[in-house]
Amino acid sequence: MPETPLELLKRVFGYDSFRGEQAAIIDHLVAGRDALVLMPTGGGKSLCYQLPALLREGTGIVISPLIALMQDQVDALRQLGVRAARLDSSLEAREALDTERALAAGALDLVYVSPERFLTERFMDRIDALPIALFAIDEAHCVSQWGHDFRPEYRQLDVLHQRWPRVPRIALTATADAPTRAEIAERLALDEARWFVSSFDRPNIRYRVEQKANGKKQLLDFLAMRAGQSGIVYCLSRRKVEDTAEFLVGHGVSALPYHAGMATAARAENQRRFIREEGIVMCATIAFGMGIDKPDVRFVAHVDLPKSIEGYYQETGRAGRDGDPAEAWMCWGMGDVATLSQMIEAGEADESRKRLERHKLNVLLGYAETIRCRRQTLLASFGETYPDPCGNCDNCLEPPPTWDGTQAARKALSCVWRCGQRFGAGHLIDVLRGTRTEKVLQHGHDTLSTFGIGAELEAIAWRGVFRQLVTAGLLDIDHTRFGALRLTEAARPLLRGEGHLTLRRDAPAARRRGRSERG
Ligand code: ADP
């Protein structure tokens, strides 16, 4: 009697049961069919091709873009007694030759190979003559031009279908957004494949978002309660990484920097320490993370805004892979939005790509500013419905104070209009509050009908109003005019006197108002 998948799971891997859709995926592949697997990081994707490769005749070929990842997987499999090997550019010629011989002799259950290596005629010729159990395409989102992991070689992997139409294929990714999913299916000629879509919820991660007032102090406060825990602090730039790491070390935190501009050896050493030692806080750009399997990362902090909600999800997903409680904390301010928008505008992408990037930033801002459950908002952006508020995010735990901002929004929008859509929030607030600054006088803005109509709110509260008008898409930032605020089409109804706007009451302003309301 041949071994069942479950028996094999127990015997080789030592696990008692399958997780989520693993069993269904494995059966599907063993039956010789194609699969597209969308599962969050830590969900257990590897077993989905490792087991069928062992159950089917021949060798399983795994195409993987990351050498470090291949190495880890092959080492782990060998320890379990699985005959696994890898072929990539880091191997000595001799080692590579040995592996190729073993492959030809049918002495390997699984071979991990980089896409470059796979696509050589030499390699493809070799495996033409061999029984192949399956092809697994790991990190399949690398086929997408829009993602930051784009690997041009992945585009040529439709050769699998053309040259070996009878060999089942499985493409796997933890990337959740719908356009990328569709692109994977199309580019890899997986139109017949069955889709296995897992929930992307990470229930043990608690999401928290804060407004930036004094970012460094807020980070220290956050870390103070987490002494001795391992975590990642994501920063936007290399310089910010260096600054933050230095600042934290100066305050007694075991922080290390990591970014692509560092010498390879220093970077590798910091990564090694983060994985081996306890309680290291890694200050890093997004260059850090992909393929790093450290189960007990207790928190991921964003001290700058990520570029998209997919990026945010991937980065925060590195917390709590062991299933224990973990925290995703983000601290952001309007300055971050300006920086990111500027990066988009100054970038070399064509207009359609820029439009997409602006859209992605807006989706992220919607998440940052939402007064709904964060988890519901996050999963909804991936097309997933999460039925009830989660009870494990800041908005669920401490519902944010809100207020009816309809009147304030109207005043702010008309002030933008009266000032000719040529000024930033600082000046507009001076006009609204009736402050006679030199700039106000110079432009004659003290004679506008909107001058002084907003004295009832403090400047900081007005900041919150403008910020939320931007994140709600009623205003946008004009980068050709040093960040001037402009009305969008969506602002019209409110200006006409229709509609309502509920705004989040920012914490500092809320406290102050709370006192005066009571007193
Ligand atoms: P992914 O590639 O989706 O990020 P992995 O395949 O690396 O996830 O699996 C994540 C962790 O979960 C690994 O430590 C793996 O051994 C473990 N795991 C996977 N499937 C099971 C299972 N059925 N039972 C117990 N542990 C599992």
Ligand code: ZN
């Ligand atoms: Zn919630």
